[in-house]
Amino acid sequence: MQATLAHPHAIAPEGSPPGALRQALARAESRRKWRAFALTLPLLVFLLLTLLVPIAALLQRAVENPEVANALPATMRALDGWDRKDAPGAPAYAALVQDLARLPDSSDAGALARRLNTEVPGARSLIMGAYRALPVAGTPEAIRAQLLDKDPRWADAPLWQAIAKNGARWTPDYLLASVDLQRDALGHIERMPEEQRAFGGILLRTFHISLVVTLVCLLLGYPLAWWLATLPARPANVLMILVLVPFWTSILVRVAAWIVLLQSEGLVNRGLMGLGVIEQPLALLFNRTGVVIAMVHILLPFMILPLYSVMKSVPPTYLRAAVSLGSSPVAAFFRVYVPQTYPGIGAGALLVFILAIGYYVTPALLGGADDQMLSYYIARYTNVEVNWGMACALGALLLAATLVLYGVYRRFGKAELSLG
Amino acid sequence: MFRLPSFPLYATLADKLGWWAVRALCVAVLAFLLAPILVMVPLSFSESSFLAYPIHGWSLKWYQNLFESPEWARATRNSFIVAPAATLIATVLGTLAAVGLSRADFRFKGLLMGILIAPMVVPIIVVGVATYLYFAPLGLADSYLGLIVVHAALGAPFVLTTVLATLAGFNHNLVRASLSLGETPLNTFFRITLPVIAPGVISGAMFAFATSFDEVVVTLFLAGADQSTLPRQMFNGIRENISPTIAAVATLLILFTTSLLLALEWLRGRRA
Numbered sequence: 001m002q003a004t005l006a007h008p009h010a011i012a013p014e015g016s017p018p019g020a021l022r023q024a025l026a027r028a029e030s031r032r033k034w035r036a037f038a039l040t041l042p043l044l045v046f047l048l049l050t051l052l053v054p055i056a057a058l059l060q061r062a063v064e065n066p067e068v069a070n071a072l073p074a075t076m077r078a079l080d081g082w083d084r085k086d087a088p089g090a091p092a093y094a095a096l097v098q099d100l101a102r103l104p105d106s107s108d109a110g111a112l113a114r115r116l117n118t119e120v121p122g123a124r125s126l127i128m129g130a131y132r133a134l135p136v137a138g139t140p141e142a143i144r145a146q147l148l149d150k151d152p153r154w155a156d157a158p159l160w161q162a163i164a165k166n167g168a169r170w171t172p173d174y175l176l177a178s179v180d181l182q183r184d185a186l187g188h189i190e191r192m193p194e195e196q197r198a199f200g201g202i203l204l205r206t207f208h209i210s211l212v213v214t215l216v217c218l219l220l221g222y223p224l225a226w227w228l229a230t231l232p233a234r235p236a237n238v239l240m241i242l243v244l245v246p247f248w249t250s251i252l253v254r255v256a257a258w259i260v261l262l263q264s265e266g267l268v269n270r271g272l273m274g275l276g277v278i279e280q281p282l283a284l285l286f287n288r289t290g291v292v293i294a295m296v297h298i299l300l301p302f303m304i305l306p307l308y309s310v311m312k313s314v315p316p317t318y319l320r321a322a323v324s325l326g327s328s329p330v331a332a333f334f335r336v337y338v339p340q341t342y343p344g345i346g347a348g349a350l351l352v353f354i355l356a357i358g359y360y361v362t363p364a365l366l367g368g369a370d371d372q373m374l375s376y377y378i379a380r381y382t383n384v385e386v387n388w389g390m391a392c393a394l395g396a397l398l399l400a401a402t403l404v405l406y407g408v409y410r411r412f413g414k415a416e417l418s419l420g
Numbered sequence: 421m422f423r424l425p426s427f428p429l430y431a432t433l434a435d436k437l438g439w440w441a442v443r444a445l446c447v448a449v450l451a452f453l454l455a456p457i458l459v460m461v462p463l464s465f466s467e468s469s470f471l472a473y474p475i476h477g478w479s480l481k482w483y484q485n486l487f488e489s490p491e492w493a494r495a496t497r498n499s500f501i502v503a504p505a506a507t508l509i510a511t512v513l514g515t516l517a518a519v520g521l522s523r524a525d526f527r528f529k530g531l532l533m534g535i536l537i538a539p540m541v542v543p544i545i546v547v548g549v550a551t552y553l554y555f556a557p558l559g560l561a562d563s564y565l566g567l568i569v570v571h572a573a574l575g576a577p578f579v580l581t582t583v584l585a586t587l588a589g590f591n592h593n594l595v596r597a598s599l600s601l602g603e604t605p606l607n608t609f610f611r612i613t614l615p616v617i618a619p620g621v622i623s624g625a626m627f628a629f630a631t632s633f634d635e636v637v638v639t640l641f642l643a644g645a646d647q648s649t650l651p652r653q654m655f656n657g658i659r660e661n662i663s664p665t666i667a668a669v670a671t672l673l674i675l676f677t678t679s680l681l682l683a684l685e686w687l688r689g690r691r692a
Contacts, residue, residue: 010646039520043513043536043576050573051539051547054554058546061553133617181479221448227446239450241685246453248681250634252654257456259662260463260471267459267473300453329435358543362639365658375637382549382641390555395546406541 017329055399062392065171067115068163071108072099076167084185087155090140096163097136097143106131117160118387126151126159161185174393179203199377209288209363210356211293214303217352218233218345220296221303225344228304229311240308247301253271258294259285290366298362299355303348312343349396350409354402374398428508457674464667471664482668492669494646495653501564502649503632506571510628513572515621519613520588521580537577544637547574552641562644570638575628581686582627619687626684630677 069076076096082088103109109131110381115121118388129150130136136143147154164174165183180192181202191197228236246254261268262284269281284290314337323330361373374394381391467477486492517536521529525595539547551570552561560566594616598608636651643652650669657666 033526036520036524037526037532039523040532040536043517043580044532045571046509046513047536047539047573047576050569051542051551052535054550055542055546057554058550092664138452220445220452223442224446224449227442237685242454243679244681244685245678246457248630248672248677249457250635250651250654250673250677252634252651252658253460253673254456256654256658256662256666256670257460259658260667261456261459263472265470265472272475292444294615296452297456300449313667319500330438354541358545360545365655375543376550378545379640382552388553391549395543395549402541 007250035112044174056105056146058392059396059399061388063170063172064389065115065166065173066110066169069169070165071103071112071166072096072163074099075163079160079164079167080162082164083162085157087157088160090144092160093144093147093154094140095131097134097147098128100131103131114386115166116159116162119166120158123159125163130154158185171389174389175396177390178393178397194403199370202372202374202377203397205358205371209291209295209371209373210359212292213299214349214353216292216296217300217303218349221300221307221348222341222345225307225311226306228308229314230316241348243301243304246297251298251361254298255294255362256367258290258297262290262293283400284368286368288367288371291363294362295356295359299352302351302355306347306351307341307344310341310347314340332403347409354405354409357401357405381400430509451578460667462669462672463664464671466664466667469664471662471667474669482664485665486672487669489665491648492650492665495650497562498643498647499633499650502567502571502647503629505564505568506632507625509568509572509628510575511579511621511625514576514624514628515583515617516585517576518580518587519609522584522590536580539574540577544635546575548638548641549637557644561642562647564647567639567643567647567649571632571635572628572641574635574638575631578627578631579621579624582624583620586617590616623684623687626680630680673676 072095074095075092078092079088082092082196099127100109103112109127113127113131116127130147133146133150136146138146144154149191153159165185165187173183175191176189178199180197181189182192184190228239228243235241260266263269264281264283264285266284268284269278272278273281282289284293318340319329319332319337322336323329327335357373358375362381363371363373364376364379375398378391378394378398381387385391442678462475463471464482465478465480467476467479467481468475474687480565519532547570551566555561555566590613594612598612598655599605634651635649636655639647639649639652640655643649650673654666654669657663657669
């Protein structure tokens, strides 16, 4: 590649000295590389346009805060140098009215009012009230008096603090809120008051459910993968199909199946009652138990497949050697065999955990209000609360956690995400 | 497969019991994996409108219900519009990229590979929200095009990795021979390379198809009611009121995906 850049017109005529030949070869080689790269370009461009640019926009939206900065430029100038303690002076009121009057559309006032309302409850009615009262004219003092006359809350400092805090085009607030931090009126970062902390608990719950699912998958998947790996090829392949059938079956089919099985009149409860294990039907649905059972069912093949492929490469002679040297089979298994499967355990566990933390459909359909995971709140802030900044910040958090874990996963060597 | 084990002479009773315990656990895990799926099949033929056992009478009315319902017909049609279109795009782009990546080593190849398989890693909810917020102002939300391109993007990495794996065992001398005999690169690709890697391309395409065919989260965000697909219709059906019609759809889907899987296993046998 370098040779081409240095001598863009190097050609090797017949009988030329070796130096020129080398150049020609380098040129041909670099042409080959460019052609190979060019074949990947269509997919690269396609992914950029359909996925990567939208995701970049989502990340940008997580720190973007355009509403106040766009709507209230003069107010921001008037608030410059304000100590952010008591309500600001009359010029700020005049600037605010001036800014509101300049808004091209009532929907811009609506966006501003919504944005401020997420910071200070009641701000929406204040802003919309002032907007509807336009035009307001007079000296700054007269304007201030008119606004206060309409609503005494205009003298409250928190509204003005929220305006001042959100005057910048970029904000860390959404990201801070996603880990239960906030900026106080003066811009210092602090923990949210106890009763407002929501996302830390959600994050913890997401990791907790994912961890439980991963552990159960490992406990159930390890013996099965081991058995499959020790069987001869033909029966192993037949049994592998039994693992792959659920893997290929639609997730919604499986969720529906678990609803049928776990309902209070379902086979599981009837079976347990028939065996005399329980007197009353257990509540297995729309709670944590149902979510974990269905998630284990869906993610178990993702544990079995990497474990199986690592176990296939472990020579069975090592175990026999250990036993023939006097180890008990159980000790040999845990001290000789299991350590050799650590890469499979690591890859399987990370894969299951990565997939689990992004789960949405299963908890949404099988869980109760206290079993919803991070994805549910991302969807909720997008569709129901229409707080896209918060949705994007939570999305950015989930994406970051996933990518970090995926980076660790890739370190486990050859373990490319291969489901074939 | 199920013959009794011949334990070595030194095996103690505990060893034998342990062996049986592990086997029992394995069979139980296999049952756990399969039973929930099989449970749905008989219920779809049940006369009762409750999804519960025991089944008292048999009937095909839920299938009739399914085939006469305009919503399910539309969802089926949509699934069979979106998934094949997404598969086609994913397969063409993914195969091209795999051929390119297998041909030469160039700088940043690892990074490029990382970017190209990113759709496999990014949480699906992030894809859903990001494309919804980005596509809606462009008029691509509530459209087939938006749904198809995002499904294609989700499926392409499966094609890429499957075809790359097939190309790893490909003998490049075949291409050199063809080129040295005067064949054009394009003809060489279609007459030499493609037939050899075809099983990989087809199984990659099937992965892409299954990805789109079972995708619900992006569809929830990006598709309007008119573009509702089978999984989305099922999602709504399960959330509102789960009826035996769902069992009938589930049975048909199980049949469909199992035949896809068996075809895939057959292809894998050919590829190996």
